[in-house]
Amino acid sequence: MKIIMEPIGTIHSPFSFGDPMPVQSIEGRDIEGYIELLPEYIDGLKDLDGFSHIILLFHIHLNKKVKMQTRPFMENEYRGIFATRSPSRPNHIGMSVVRVDRVNGNRIYIRDLDIVDGTPLLDIKPYIKVINEKDKVKLGWFEKHKSRDVKWHD
Amino acid sequence: MKIIMEPIGTIHSPFSFGDPMPVQSIEGRDIEGYIELLPEYIDGLKDLDGFSHIILLFHIHLNKKVKMQTRPFMENEYRGIFATRSPSRPNHIGMSVVRVDRVNGNRIYIRDLDIVDGTPLLDIKPYIKVINEKDKVKLGWFEKHKSRDVKWHD
Numbered sequence: 001m002k003i004i005m006e007p008i009g010t011i012h013s014p015f016s017f018g019d020p021m022p023v024q025s026i027e028g029r030d031i032e033g034y035i036e037l038l039p040e041y042i043d044g045l046k047d048l049d050g051f052s053h054i055i056l057l058f059h060i061h062l063n064k065k066v067k068m069q070t071r072p073f074m075e076n077e078y079r080g081i082f083a084t085r086s087p088s089r090p091n092h093i094g095m096s097v098v099r100v101d102r103v104n105g106n107r108i109y110i111r112d113l114d115i116v117d118g119t120p121l122l123d124i125k126p127y128i129k130v131i132n133e134k135d136k137v138k139l140g141w142f143e144k145h146k147s148r149d150v151k152w153h154d
Numbered sequence: 155m156k157i158i159m160e161p162i163g164t165i166h167s168p169f170s171f172g173d174p175m176p177v178q179s180i181e182g183r184d185i186e187g188y189i190e191l192l193p194e195y196i197d198g199l200k201d202l203d204g205f206s207h208i209i210l211l212f213h214i215h216l217n218k219k220v221k222m223q224t225r226p227f228m229e230n231e232y233r234g235i236f237a238t239r240s241p242s243r244p245n246h247i248g249m250s251v252v253r254v255d256r257v258n259g260n261r262i263y264i265r266d267l268d269i270v271d272g273t274p275l276l277d278i279k280p281y282i283k284v285i286n287e288k289d290k291v292k293l294g295w296f297e298k299h300k301s302r303d304v305k306w307h308d
Contacts, residue, residue, distance in 0.1 A: 001274065003159040003213050005245045041244065043222035046234030050294020054236075057211070057247055059157050068197035080200030082208075082278040090195065091159045093211055093247075093277050120155065122245050124236040126294065140204020140280065 007120035009037035013113045035108040042106045049103040053127035059120040060092040161274035163191035167267045189262040203257040207281035213274040214246040
C-alpha cells in the first residue's frame with residue numbers, strides 16, 4: 001500500500017546541506033527561518049499567529065537511508081531506530097517544535113530551527129500543552145543524558 | 155513533487171469507523187490497543203520498551219476531505235486548519251502520544267488511544283520531555299478551553 005503525499009510548502013533556514021547543524025530545535029534556539037506555504041493553503045493559516053509554538057512535520061528529503069539500528073553519537077550502544085530521532089527511518093518524516101514569530105501572507109517566520117534549508121513541509125499542527133505534555137515520563141536509554149545539553153542524532 | 159510512503163504497520167484499537175471516539179489521546183485515557191509492526195522492522199523496536207510514551211504518526215486513511223478552515227465543535231468560529239488538529243488536512247497525517255505497556259515481538263501494546271482500528275502507521279518516535287515540552291506557551295483560540303476537558307475535533 002502506497003500513500004502519496006505532496007509538500008504544502010518549503011522550510012527556509014540558514015543551514016545548507018553539509019553545514020554543522022543543531023540536532024534538535026532546543027539546540028537551534030533563536031535560529032530564525034521561515035516557511036513559505038503554497039498559495040493554495042493560505043486560508044489554512046487563519047488563527048495560527050495566536051499560538052507561540054507549532055509542530056512541523058516535514059520530509060527528510062536529503063536522507064535516503066533506512067537503518068533499523070543506529071548509534072546516537074553520545075552513546076556507545078546501537079539503539080532501535082524507533083527509540084531514536086535518527087533521520088534514517090522508514091518514511092523519513094521529521095518532526096520539530098518551533099516558535100512562531102509572525103505570519104505574513106503565506107510566510108510563517110519561525111525560530112528554534114534545526115532543519116536544513118529547502119526541506120519540504122508536510123503538515124503544521126498547533127502545539128497544545130495539555131495534549132502534548134505528559135506526566136510520569138520514562139526516557140529509556142536517553143534518561144542518563146537528559147540533564148546534559150541535548151545533542152543527539154544518528 | 156510526490157512523496158511516497160508505505161505503512162510500517164497497523165494500529166489496532168477498540169474503535170471501529172463510525173463509533174463514538176475520544177478526540178485526543180488524553181481523552182482516550184486507558185483505552186488499550188496494539189501496534190502490529192511489519193516483521194521487517196522488528197529490529198527497530200530495540201530499546202523502545204524503556205520509554206513510557208511514544209509519538210505515533212499515522213495516516214488518517216478514512217478521511218479524504220481537505221478543508222482550509224473548520225469549526226472545532228466547542229467553537230462558534232471557523233479556524234484555520236493548521237491552527238487545529240482536524241483530520242481534514244492536506245497529507246492526512248495524524249499524531250498521537252500514547253503510553254507503552256509492553257513490547258512483545260512485533261507487537262507494541264499501548265494505552266490512551268484515540269485512533270480508529272486498522273489505521274496505517276507511518277512512524278514511531280520516542281517522547282522526550284526536554285525536547286517535546288516548551289515553556290511560555292500561548293494557545294491562541296484554544297486558550298479559553300484549556301481548563302475544560304479536552305474535547306475537540308473537526
